[in-house]
Amino acid sequence: MAVALGVVLRAGPPGLSAEPQNVRVTTDSAEYCGSLAQRVAALPGGTVEPARSLAADGLRLCDNGHVRTGVAKLRRALRAAQGLETPG
């Protein structure tokens, strides 16, 4: 019973392996924040609300070290600039 309990408690995905080298996600970086901000600015809707504020918030978060939150804001700004999202 203890073995079964341990197996179920582990409950990780099957065949999971750790990378010997450091495989890193590059979109969680300040550089990507800048790249997204440029994409927003390049769009006609990027200078109007709410895209403008969302982009500004995103850049500020990235500058303050909250990169993943900042990237999420910038992505929302991009979507708003493309006319796909209302402010929230």
Next chain:
Amino acid sequence: MRHDRVGARALPREVPARHAEALATAPPLGLLRSAGARFALIFAGTFVTAAIAFTAVLWWGTAGALDRQTDAAVRADALALSERWRDGGVSAVVEGIEDRLAADIENHAIYMLQAPDGRRVAGNLNQWPVAADAPGAWAYTTVQREGQPAEARLHDIVLEGGFRLLIGRDIDEKTRLRQLLGEGVAWSFGAAITFAIIGAWLMRGMLASRLRPAFATAASIAGGDLSHRVPLTGRHDEFDLLAATMNTMLDRIDRLMSGVRGVSDAIAHDLRTPIARARAKLEDALATAPDEAALKLAVEQGIADLDAISRVFQALLRIAEAEAGARRRAFAPFDLAPVLADAADIYGAAAEARGQVLDTRIPERLEIVGDRDLLLQAVANLLDNAVKFAPPDGHVLLAATLRPDGGAEVVVEDDGPGLAPADRARAGERFFRADAARTTPGSGLGLSLVQAVAHLHGGSLALGDAKPGRESPGLRVTLGLGPA
């Protein structure tokens, strides 16, 4: 008979002794030898199997669904990007990857496009993961996000020109959810096993406690005490049904044992007297007979006495045969009406000789299934009694009817003194003779045989007043015969 009684009393003492010997030579009573433990194990096994099946379905429907959802999204994405590759080549796929990354608000998407020379062309991984080194493979691996490890599901496809495209999803949140589900399932499974063990233990205890009274009663009976009975709980369940059946069986055995004891005592008591009388007569004749003729007369009288004793034994044997049902194989369909008519003819003459009248009310046909000889004997016994106890100018009636259920009823009435209610209850006992009948000849076996014959034919013997309220109420004997 004396020897049989000793054997019958010794038997109950032998049974526990044999059991004790068998238990002593058998291996110790293991858990699996207990029926209660086996039932409990079956219950626990079924319960745990059900819990496993339930857990498997729950797991497949939750954690499994999350995995399938991720794989479906990756597969659809791979298909879409492959089409873009066919339509627009490298630039179209690069643009598609960048658009997808830019629109990935959930921040789960992972892409990487690699040139044939191993150069990274597009995507958000800094290098190709080792886990996804086989073209077309699906893999789980760990990637770094802001310095923290995160689980990822990856799919590697090969594009035309030797390009390789890696499509994946960050499944870290789903893995955490999966772990939470796993913990919940594990605790539920542990609880199910605990309940299964408790339930099995309770079931075993319940079975043991319900069977304990039956064991105790059986042990008492085996020890020779036939008075014990299995107590009923009043729940009217299977155990109560078993206990009631056991009690009925024990009552029957008790009655039979009492009957055997009563018959043994009665035989010893009632046959000793005529045997002693015959012996005394023969001894007296041997000592005092004046001549050979007187001695011969005494011997003839002794033979007649012994014949009477022999007839009593024959009657006892017939009763025993009827009670044991041994004569049921002689059952055959026959018409009872002529049998009754014959009996009426025989006893009509005897009644006429005593100045009595024997009336008959017998239907033309009375088809039944039974033992013709025994029924003739039973009716003869009833008529013999009626003629014997009716007054000299009395009246005897023999009547018979066919009942709607297929059985028959034979009634014999006389206008004699009748039987007191207390005596009627004992009239079927062997050698029982009412006080008023002690002066008339007879062995006290007549009605015993009639009752045994009635029971053999699935019927009954009923006694009542022929003319209630009169000074001499007479006796009405009803011999009921069951349907074939």
